[in-house]
Amino acid sequence: MNNTLARVARWAATAAAVALIGAGSAHAGETLDKIKERGVIKIGVGTSPGFFAPNKDGRWEGFFVDFGRALAITVFNDQDKVEFTSSSPQQRLPALQSGEFDILLSGVTETITRSFKLGFNFGPIIFYDGQGILVRKSLGVTKGSDLDGATIGVQSGTTGELNIADFFRKSGKTFTPVTIEDSNEFLKALESGRVDALTQDSSDLALRRTLLAKPDDYVLLPERLSKEPLAPAIRAGDDRWLQIVNWTVYVTIQAEEFGITKENIDSFLTSEDPAVKRFLGVDTSLGEAIGLDPKFAYNIVKTLGNYGEIFDRNLGAGSSIGFERGYNQIWEKGGLLYSPPFR
C-alpha cells in the first residue's frame, strides 16, 4: 500500500511539476497578497503528538501549530486566522507547489535538493531533530560513547542502521546491532532486556518512551547521530512572505534571548534598553520602517510566549512528552537557536 502510495505521489509530483512549467504564470501572484485577500493563512501540517494534533474540540495544537499562529499574528494580529490541514509526507510538497498551502509547517527537513531542484524556500530551522539513543537508566550511561560493547536495537531498512555503525566506528568502540522489523517489537525488545538501547529519530524515541510501561526508567541520550533540520517551507518567489516567516520565527527566539516571557512581557515595556524598546514596539520607528505593526513582536510573545515556552508547553517539561531541549536551545545556553538583531 505504501509503495503504491509513494509511486502515485511521485507520479503526481512529477505531473504537477510538468504542469507548473506550463502554467507557471498562473501562480506568479504574490503569496502574501493572496493571504491578505483571503483573510486566512493556509498551513499544511502533519499529525504527530506534541507537534500538531487537534484537541477534542477540533482546535489545532502543537509546536509547529504555534508557529503558524504566530504568523497569523504577524499578518492579521489574530492567532485564529489560520487554516490547518493535515497532509501526508508524500503529498505535502506537491500540495505546496500547487498552491493548496501558503506554507508547510509539517516538519520538512531542509535539504539542498528541495531548495534547488524543487524550488522551495525555507525559513529558519525551528526544530533540530536527529537520530538519538534511548537507554535504560540503570546502565548508568550518560553519553553514547559510554555504550562500549552494548547491544543496540535498530529498525531494519532505515538510515539509522548505517548512522549507528558510523558513530561507533568513529569513536573506535564496538556494539552488537539487533535489527528489529516491527515497531511494536521495538519497544518490547528494550523492556524485556533483549537490547540495552534503541536508536531512531530522537523525537520519535521521545514519543515511544512515553508508551513504555515505566517511562522514567529510560532516558534519551543528548547526542544526535544525524541531522534532521526541520524548517518552514514556502514556494520560491515571494520574498516578502519569506521575510515575514523568517522574522516571525526570530521573534520567538529573540524574546527568549532577552528573557521576555508571556507573563513578564509587560514589565519589559518600561525597559530602558533601546534594543528591547525596538523589539517590543515601544519605539515605533522600526515597525514603521519595515511596514509591519510595530507591536507584532509584543503580540506574538504576549499570546504564545517565547520559543522556550512554546517548546515546553508542547514538547518539553510542560507536556506529557517530556522532550529535552538539546540543540533546540538558545545559543547562549549551548543550543543552536540564534536570532539576528532587531534593528
Next chain:
Amino acid sequence: MTDSVLAGAQARPAPPIWPRLRRGLLGSPVNIAITLAMLALAAALLPPLLRWAVFDAVWSGTPQDCAAGTGACWAFIGNRLRFILFGLYPPAGQWAAGLASLILIACAVLTAIPRFWGRRLGLLWLVTAVSTLLLMSGVFGGRAVPTGEWGGLPLTLMLTLGSLGCAFPIAVVLALARRSKMIVVRSLAIGFIELVRGVPMIAVLYVAMLIFPLLLPAGASIDKLLRIFVALTLFVAAYFAEVIRAGLQAVPAGQREAAASLGFTPWQNLRLVIMPQAIRIVIPGIANLAIGILLNTTLVSVVGMMDLLNAAKTSASDPAWIGRYDEAYLFVAVIYFVIAFGGSRYSLWLERRAGPR
C-alpha cells in the same frame, strides 16, 4: 416482483439447521480436522482478545488510568467521541453536523425501502442534499463553517451518498451513450468509462487535489471539497454506468419492440418501459457499488480530508492519549462494518425478494 413470487419465496421451507451444521462441520475426516483446528485457533486467540477488549479494559477515566491498566482504553473513545464523529467541526454547531448525519442516514434507509421507489425519491434526495448542505455550512448555527472544517461521519456519508446521487444521472447517460448507434457518442462514453476505470481512485483524487488547481486561470480557486467531490462523482459514474448497462442489456428486446408498436415515442419507451426494468434488475449491483464507495471514501484522507477514518487516526495523536490507535481503528471499523454489513444483508434480501425469474 408480484405478490405471488414474493409469497413463493417465503413459503419455501428453510432446511433444518442442525443436520446441515453437523454435516458441514463433522461430515468427513477433513471437515473434522478443520473444525478442530479452528476451535484450537479460537481458543488461542479469543481469551487474550477478550481480556484486552473487555475484562482488562478501562471504560472510563483519565489517560493515567489507562496507562496503569493493561487492556483496551475505551475511556479514550469516550473522551474523543466528538472528534472521531465530527472531526474539526466546531463544537458549538455540532448539533447541525449530527442532524445532517441523521438526515443522510434516513435518506439512505428510505431509499432502500421498495415502497418508496418512484418519483418521490428524486424529491427526497433533493431535500436531503439541500438541507444537509445548509446544516453543515452553519447557516442555522449563526457562524459560517468553511468546508475545510467538515469532517467525520457526516463527511463520509455526504461523500458516499452525494457521489452516488450525482453520479446516477451521469451514469444513465453514459450507459445509454455506450449503447448508442452514433459512433462519436459511443466512443466518447467508452473512452471516459475505460479511462476512469483504468486508473486507481487515489490517482483521480491527486489530479483533483494537486493538478487541477494549476490549470485554473490566475486568482481563480475552487473549493477543495468540491473538487474532491466532483472527482469522486466522475469516478463513481464510470462504475455506475457499467452496472446500469448490464441492466439495460438484461431487458428483453421484445419489451422495447412491444412498446414501440403501441405508439410509445423512443423517449417514453426508455423512461416508462426500459429504465424501470433495467434499474430494478441491477439494484443488488447498485447496493454493492454503494458499499464499495463507502469504503473507498476513506482514501480522501490521503488528500487531507478529515473523513471518519482520518478523524479516528488523528484523534490518537492527542498528546494526552498518545498511541491509542488500536482502540480508534477498532471503533471506526465497527461503524464501517455495521453500515457495510447492513448494506450487504439488504442486497441479499432484495435478491431473495425478487426471487428467481
